[in-house]
Amino acid sequence: MMHEHLTSIYNELQTKYSYQKEYLQSVYEFFESISEVIEEDPRIIETNIIRNIVEPDRIITFKVPWEDDKGARHVNTGYRVQFNQALGPYKGGIRFTPKVNESILKFLGFEQTFKNSLTGIPLGGAKGGADFDPKHKSDQEILRFCRSYMMELHKFLGPNMDIPAGDLGVSQKTVGYMFGMYKRLTQRHEGVFTGKGTKYGGSLARTEATGYGIIYMVLAALKTYFQTDLKDKIVIISGSGNVAIHTGYKAQAMGAKVVAMSSIDGVIHHETGIDVSYLEYIKDNNLSIKDYTLRYPSAIFAENPKRIWEINCDIALPCATENELDLEEAKKLVDNGIMLLAEGANMPTTLDATHYFLDNNILFIPGKACNAGGVSVSGLEMQQNALHTYWDFDTVDQKLQTIMNRIFEDMYETARSYGDDKNLVKGANILSFKRVYQAMLEQGL
Numbered sequence: 001m002m003h004e005h006l007t008s009i010y011n012e013l014q015t016k017y018s019y020q021k022e023y024l025q026s027v028y029e030f031f032e033s034i035s036e037v038i039e040e041d042p043r044i045i046e047t048n049i050i051r052n053i054v055e056p057d058r059i060i061t062f063k064v065p066w067e068d069d070k071g072a073r074h075v076n077t078g079y080r081v082q083f084n085q086a087l088g089p090y091k092g093g094i095r096f097t098p099k100v101n102e103s104i105l106k107f108l109g110f111e112q113t114f115k116n117s118l119t120g121i122p123l124g125g126a127k128g129g130a131d132f133d134p135k136h137k138s139d140q141e142i143l144r145f146c147r148s149y150m151m152e153l154h155k156f157l158g159p160n161m162d163i164p165a166g167d168l169g170v171s172q173k174t175v176g177y178m179f180g181m182y183k184r185l186t187q188r189h190e191g192v193f194t195g196k197g198t199k200y201g202g203s204l205a206r207t208e209a210t211g212y213g214i215i216y217m218v219l220a221a222l223k224t225y226f227q228t229d230l231k232d233k234i235v236i237i238s239g240s241g242n243v244a245i246h247t248g249y250k251a252q253a254m255g256a257k258v259v260a261m262s263s264i265d266g267v268i269h270h271e272t273g274i275d276v277s278y279l280e281y282i283k284d285n286n287l288s289i290k291d292y293t294l295r296y297p298s299a300i301f302a303e304n305p306k307r308i309w310e311i312n313c314d315i316a317l318p319c320a321t322e323n324e325l326d327l328e329e330a331k332k333l334v335d336n337g338i339m340l341l342a343e344g345a346n347m348p349t350t351l352d353a354t355h356y357f358l359d360n361n362i363l364f365i366p367g368k369a370c371n372a373g374g375v376s377v378s379g380l381e382m383q384q385n386a387l388h389t390y391w392d393f394d395t396v397d398q399k400l401q402t403i404m405n406r407i408f409e410d411m412y413e414t415a416r417s418y419g420d421d422k423n424l425v426k427g428a429n430i431l432s433f434k435r436v437y438q439a440m441l442e443q444g445l
């Protein structure tokens, strides 16, 4: 049962932001976990700190005019949601997709605040983006868009203020365009973006970090709960972007058989094992995932990406986008005997699907812990930039493994200490909530 203090705050948010579906969903999921903490500390109600925590510090909105290759003028909406600064400077990715709106960026900024606190690196939480679709745009169009976006956003960034990175639709190349414009506008080369190219300040292993981190955490969970590893496990991974591709590579390196991956265009089911490098080639060359079957005729293509959840597997890794896996699909996965689901994307599982997994005793690793490897290596990139140095790939990878194992241990111990050692959603939410609210109270925020 949700604590009445939380219910009352949630009702207020629901009235005020009734149209912000994703934001309300992320707050509700969080509130479901933290009722017990409220009874432990009278300051929580006295200071009304939770009402404070669910509201972003500020939302910056601006227009982004740009010109396409034919000279036609367009205007998109740009955003940066600076959510919470209690633990460090604002930190979080930038997303370019037509679906971007305030609700999506508020949910992502909220998640990011708690995710970043789990890393143990002093980072606040933020998220930004624009309702711009980089697909089928030329390089020059993307460059012009990034310049216009930065024209406004640069005023609000700084290595000790707000440090963006990439996210959906924003690759290392796009980060480079934004960072380049930041330098032209400010005359400063400083660690103000992460996920930069490695020739001009980017960290080795940042590209791989989110995917590798997911697998490090899955390995820690398999060891703790099932005394096993990934060898010969059947794995499905939704998406075929940055996160999915590197999750796929690492899963295979650890002995798993990845039998399906997807994109907006559909699903590839390849029973003998997906050729991840070929999928990466398809992505890099803007081809359709369907083309995979031209090289591998024994693979099956299905047009609806949701068909991936019908495929038999031991482990499911949703690594594409929010709410991509709903209750009906959760039922199929459970009926097919899944043992573990780990969220690679941010909130890929709907609330009722998450409940279904937990109620059916399926080990469920929440995204804010599982995909924290990306922002962790972003934190390591900031450290390298501040020291004006580079670390080699293995050094960064080793630090990433240490961070992911520590996040898992802390989350597991928290869940255990609250009497529910299999509920990692509760473990992650309680642990991260405590870190953020206590820091806010100590600073009088």
Ligand SMILES: NC(=O)C1=CN([C@@H]2O[C@H](COP(=O)(O)OP(=O)(O)OC[C@H]3O[C@@H](n4cnc5c(N)ncnc54)[C@H](OP(=O)(O)O)[C@@H]3O)[C@@H](O)[C@H]2O)C=CC1
Pocket: 166, 167, 168, 169, 170, 210, 238, 239, 240, 241, 242, 243, 244, 262, 263, 264, 265, 305, 306, 319, 320, 321, 322, 324, 344, 345, 346, 371, 372, 374, 375
């Ligand atoms: N990049 C990072 O470091 C981090 C990313 N994340 C999260 O991980 C997720 C993926 O991000 P990232 O890999 O960087 O993004 P990318 O843009 O690199 O890739 C996204 C992939 O998801 C696919 N996709 C999008 N919507 C759907 C859908 N409805 N069904 C199936 N596939 C879909 C895209 O297909 P198509 O190619 O057809 O568009 C693409 O293959 C996001 O939720 C992001 O917020 C979380 C932590 C860090």
Ligand SMILES: O=C(O)CCC(=O)C(=O)O
Pocket: 091, 092, 093, 094, 112, 115, 163, 164, 165, 166, 167, 194, 346, 371, 372, 374, 375, 376, 378
């Ligand atoms: O590396 C970062 O700053 C943020 C990565 C990100 O957007 C995320 O964790 O969802």
